[in-house]
Amino acid sequence: MPHIVIDKIKDLSFPQKIDDIEFLFKAQELIGVKTPLSKFLIKVQKRENGYLVKYDKITRPIISEIKKAYIGFVKLNDANIIFENISGIKEKLPNKNLLSIDDDLSNIDIVEVGFGSGRHLIHLAKENPTKIILGIEIHKPSIEQVLKRLEHENIQNVRILNHDARIILSKIPSNRLDAIYVHFPVPWDKKPHRRVINKDFINESIRTLKKDGFLHLRTDSEKYFNYSLNEFLNFDKIELKIKKNMPYIVSSKYEDRWKKLNKNIYDIYMINNEISPKLKEEFDFSFEKKLKNLTFKPLIFDKFVIHIEKVFKIDEEKELIRLTLGNFNRPEHIYILNKEKPEYFKKPAPIKENYLAHLELKRIFSEFN
Ligand SMILES: C[S@@+](CC[C@H](N)C(=O)[O-])C[C@H]1O[C@@H](n2cnc3c(N)ncnc32)[C@H](O)[C@@H]1O
Structure with a gap:
C-alpha cells in the first residue's frame, strides 16, 4: 500500500487548503481530503519514528490523487518525509479523461465494461472519432495504464470511470447508447452474484441503448455463454445473434491467451428493438436532521x-x-x-x-x- 512516514504533524484546525488540495476535517485518525478529482480519506497514525500517512481503503481514489494528498499534507505540516514507498511514481499522471460517479454521463455514446489492457477501448476511440467512449473498470492499475496511453496518443474522446459497471448504467439517459461492449468478463463460476451480465444489467442496457443499438458479449467460457443466453432470453423486444469462433477486429490480451490454448470463443449480440421511457428523476440523498441513537447491528x-x-x-x-x-x-x-x-x-x-x-x-x- 503506497504510504509515507513524516517526522512531525502540526496541531492544525480544519478545514485547510494548500495548492488545490483541501483538508476538510479531522475525525480522530481520519482526515477528509478533496482534490480537484476526488474526495477521500487519509489516515494518520503515530509510529515510533514519526507519523504514518496512508489512504483509507473504502474511499481510495487513483494513485495520482493519493500522491497529491500526501504531498499537500507534508507541506501543510512543514514536515519531512522519512520514508515513502511511492518513489517509482515520479511523473504526474494524466487524468483529464477520468470521471467521477457524480459527473454528468449524458453525452456518452459507447460503453465498454471491464476494458483491462484497453486495446479494444482505444480501437473504439480511433474508429469513432466523433463519439464519446466510456470505459468502466474496477481494476485501478489497468486504469492508470490506459490513462497514460490516452495521454501519450493524444486521444480526446475517451472517458474512464473507476466503478462497478453494474451500477453506472443507471446514470446514463434512456435511448442514448450506440453500443455496450462486455468482452471476456470474469465468469465468476463460484460467485455468480458478481457477474456483470444479470437481469438488472440487461434491463439497464435495453433502457440506455438506442433502438437498434447493441450489447456485444464475447467470452471464452461456454458456461458463461449459456448462462448469459438464458438471461437474455428472459427479455422481449430484443434480437439475439450468436456466433462461434468469429474473427474479431481486435484481439485482446485475454483473447490471445485463449487462442493459443485453442479454446472456443462465443459471441452474443443483443440488439435492442425498444424505445424506452425517460430516466426517472435523480434520487435525493440529502438529510434534514442529525442522525441519533445509532445502532451497530446490521x-x-x-x-x-x-x-x-x-x-x-x-x-x-x-x-x-x-x-x-x-x-x-x-x-x-x-x-x-x-x-x-x-x-x-x-x-x-x-x-x-x-x-x-x-x-x-x-x-x-x-x-x-
Ligand atoms: C478477464 S478481464 C478482460 C479484460 C478485457 N476486456 C480483455 O478482453 O482483455 C475482465 C475485466 O473486467 C473487469 N471487471 C470485472 N468486474 C467488473 C465490474 N463489475 N465493473 C467493471 N469492470 C469489471 C476486471 O477488472 C478485468 O479487467
Missing part, C-alpha cells in the same frame, strides 16, 4: 441492507460514521458526516436500492429520535 431488509460499523468523533457537534448501505448483494461502503444537517462524505451511487436504504436510514435514525 439491519437487513427485503432488497437492501444498512450496517453502521464505526463512528469517529470530530468534535462535540460532529462525527464521521462509517457504514455499509444498499443492495443486499453489492452494498457500498460509505461515510456520513453526521452534524446538524448531515451529508454523505461520498454519495452512494444513484440506484434504487441505495435510495431506499437512505430513506430507511433517515427514518430510523432521525425521524424517531
Whole structure:
C-alpha cells in the first residue's frame, strides 16, 4: 500500500487548503481530503519514528490523487518525509479523461465494461472519432495504464470511470447508447452474484441503448455463454445473434491467451428493438436532521441492507460514521458526516436500492429520535 512516514504533524484546525488540495476535517485518525478529482480519506497514525500517512481503503481514489494528498499534507505540516514507498511514481499522471460517479454521463455514446489492457477501448476511440467512449473498470492499475496511453496518443474522446459497471448504467439517459461492449468478463463460476451480465444489467442496457443499438458479449467460457443466453432470453423486444469462433477486429490480451490454448470463443449480440421511457428523476440523498441513537447491528431488509460499523468523533457537534448501505448483494461502503444537517462524505451511487436504504436510514435514525 503506497504510504509515507513524516517526522512531525502540526496541531492544525480544519478545514485547510494548500495548492488545490483541501483538508476538510479531522475525525480522530481520519482526515477528509478533496482534490480537484476526488474526495477521500487519509489516515494518520503515530509510529515510533514519526507519523504514518496512508489512504483509507473504502474511499481510495487513483494513485495520482493519493500522491497529491500526501504531498499537500507534508507541506501543510512543514514536515519531512522519512520514508515513502511511492518513489517509482515520479511523473504526474494524466487524468483529464477520468470521471467521477457524480459527473454528468449524458453525452456518452459507447460503453465498454471491464476494458483491462484497453486495446479494444482505444480501437473504439480511433474508429469513432466523433463519439464519446466510456470505459468502466474496477481494476485501478489497468486504469492508470490506459490513462497514460490516452495521454501519450493524444486521444480526446475517451472517458474512464473507476466503478462497478453494474451500477453506472443507471446514470446514463434512456435511448442514448450506440453500443455496450462486455468482452471476456470474469465468469465468476463460484460467485455468480458478481457477474456483470444479470437481469438488472440487461434491463439497464435495453433502457440506455438506442433502438437498434447493441450489447456485444464475447467470452471464452461456454458456461458463461449459456448462462448469459438464458438471461437474455428472459427479455422481449430484443434480437439475439450468436456466433462461434468469429474473427474479431481486435484481439485482446485475454483473447490471445485463449487462442493459443485453442479454446472456443462465443459471441452474443443483443440488439435492442425498444424505445424506452425517460430516466426517472435523480434520487435525493440529502438529510434534514442529525442522525441519533445509532445502532451497530446490521439491519437487513427485503432488497437492501444498512450496517453502521464505526463512528469517529470530530468534535462535540460532529462525527464521521462509517457504514455499509444498499443492495443486499453489492452494498457500498460509505461515510456520513453526521452534524446538524448531515451529508454523505461520498454519495452512494444513484440506484434504487441505495435510495431506499437512505430513506430507511433517515427514518430510523432521525425521524424517531
Ligand atoms: C478477464 S478481464 C478482460 C479484460 C478485457 N476486456 C480483455 O478482453 O482483455 C475482465 C475485466 O473486467 C473487469 N471487471 C470485472 N468486474 C467488473 C465490474 N463489475 N465493473 C467493471 N469492470 C469489471 C476486471 O477488472 C478485468 O479487467
